[in-house]
Amino acid sequence: MESSIQALKNIKTGSLYYFLAIIIALVTEVVIFREKSLANSFFVLIFELVAYGILLIGFSRMRTGFFQLSKTINTYIGTTGVNIFIIGIVALLFGAILPILIYIGGSLVFIGDVMIGYTIYKIGQRFQVNTEKIAGILVMISITSFIGYIISYFASDEVMRKMLQAPREEKLLIVPSDKSIGYGILKSNGDANVVVYSKESSEIISAQIMGYNFQTLQINPKTVMAGENRIYIKFALSGVMFVPGNIYNLEILLANNEKLLASLVYEL
Numbered sequence: 001m002e003s004s005i006q007a008l009k010n011i012k013t014g015s016l017y018y019f020l021a022i023i024i025a026l027v028t029e030v031v032i033f034r035e036k037s038l039a040n041s042f043f044v045l046i047f048e049l050v051a052y053g054i055l056l057i058g059f060s061r062m063r064t065g066f067f068q069l070s071k072t073i074n075t076y077i078g079t080t081g082v083n084i085f086i087i088g089i090v091a092l093l094f095g096a097i098l099p100i101l102i103y104i105g106g107s108l109v110f111i112g113d114v115m116i117g118y119t120i121y122k123i124g125q126r127f128q129v130n131t132e133k134i135a136g137i138l139v140m141i142s143i144t145s146f147i148g149y150i151i152s153y154f155a156s157d158e159v160m161r162k163m164l165q166a167p168r169e170e171k172l173l174i175v176p177s178d179k180s181i182g183y184g185i186l187k188s189n190g191d192a193n194v195v196v197y198s199k200e201s202s203e204i205i206s207a208q209i210m211g212y213n214f215q216t217l218q219i220n221p222k223t224v225m226a227g228e229n230r231i232y233i234k235f236a237l238s239g240v241m242f243v244p245g246n247i248y249n250l251e252i253l254l255a256n257n258e259k260l261l262a263s264l265v266y267e268l
Contacts, residue, residue, distance in 0.1 A: 004072045004268065005160055010065030011123075012156035015149040017058020022146040024051040052093060059086055066119060072188050072268050073126050081115025084108050113142040120152050127162040131155040182262030186248060190217070190235040194250060194262045198224040202254040207233050209264070210249040224254065242266045 028047040063082040066075040088108030095102035121136025123129075132155040138148030182196030186209075203223050207216050218234035231252070242248065244267055252260040 003068055004163060007065045007068030007072075008123075008156050008160050008163070010061045010068065011120075012065075012153055014058045014060075014062025014065060015153040015156070017054050017061065018149045019146055019153065021051045021055035021058065024054065052089065055089060056086060062116070069123070070189075073123060074189075075119050075123070077115050078119025081112045081119065083112075085112025085116065088112055110142050113145050114140050117141075117145070117148060120148070123159060124155065127159045129155055129158045129162060132159055182250075182260060184250070184262055184264050186235075186242075186250075186264040186266045188237065188242070188266070188268045190214075190237040192233040192235060192250065192264060194231045194233060194252075194264065196224065196229050196231060196252060196260040196262050198226060198229060198254070198260060199258065200226050200256065202256040202258060204231070205253045205255055207231075207250065207252045209235065210251050212248075224252075224260070244268050 024047060028044055028051065031047075032044060059082050063079055063086075066078040066082065069075045070079070085108065088105045088111075091101045091105030091108060093105075095105060117136045117139030119136070120139055121133050124132025124134075124136055131151060135148045135152035135155055138144045138151065141148075182194055184192055184194035186192045201223065204219055204221075207219055208214065215236040216233065217236055218232070220232045221229075224231070233250075246266050248264050248266055250262040250264050252262070254260065
């Protein structure tokens with residue numbers, strides 16, 4: 001929980017830095033427009049470098065936040081988007097030397113905005129915060145991204161409140177007295193650690209969360225022995241809205257047609 005809150009704080013700070021960088025850049029452009037003689041002055045160069053520096057620092061914080069939050073939500077698209085955006089900014093910095101870099105940099109910045117905005121939207125969707133979803137959409141449009149980032153800055157507080165208000169499950173497993181039913185924990189990143197009981201040795205054919213059609217990415221080990229077995233299963237849970245503390249049923253199909261059942265407690 002603490003790491004997720006810190007991740008959101010980093011994303012919030014990154015959004016603020018972006019907005020500040022844009023304000024500095026706009027002020028610089030206004031000064032140049034009113035006093036064209038300052039266009040190539042040392043004063044303008046310093047302001048532009050400060051704006052770029054704040055922008056890069058802000059997006060580094062945002063990238064760190066996305067990476068930290070990836071343990072709770074699939075934010076890898078956002079992390080990649082930040083990397084692409086930063087490369088685009090660096091390309092724009094050298095655009096005066098090689099003009100084609102202006103077009104390449106602009107394209108990369110646009111792609112980065114789309115990927116970052118999509119991730120911000122998914123965060124808002126995950127915690128049901130509409131203002132964060134709106135912020136994500138505005139960032140994806142790119143031309144309105146600076147508005148999206150400042151909205152995301154304020155919406156982050158609501159996201160953190162929602163995260164803190166989420167019911168915290170006890171770290172106690174429900175161990176059924178009926179040995180035919182296993183038990184375990186299902187994490188928000190798709191990791192499931194399960195204890196199941198089998199009558200005999202057999203190969204595992206498939207595993208699924210009952211009522212859902214999630215792809216199974218990994219099962220280890222691939223066989224069960226007679227008696228108690230501890231199994232790790234990786235599911236693709238992207239976009240799912242499970243409730244922390246709730247119990248979800250797992251079904252494991254064996255090669256001998258035996259079905260093993262387990263109750264999984266969901267936690268972030």
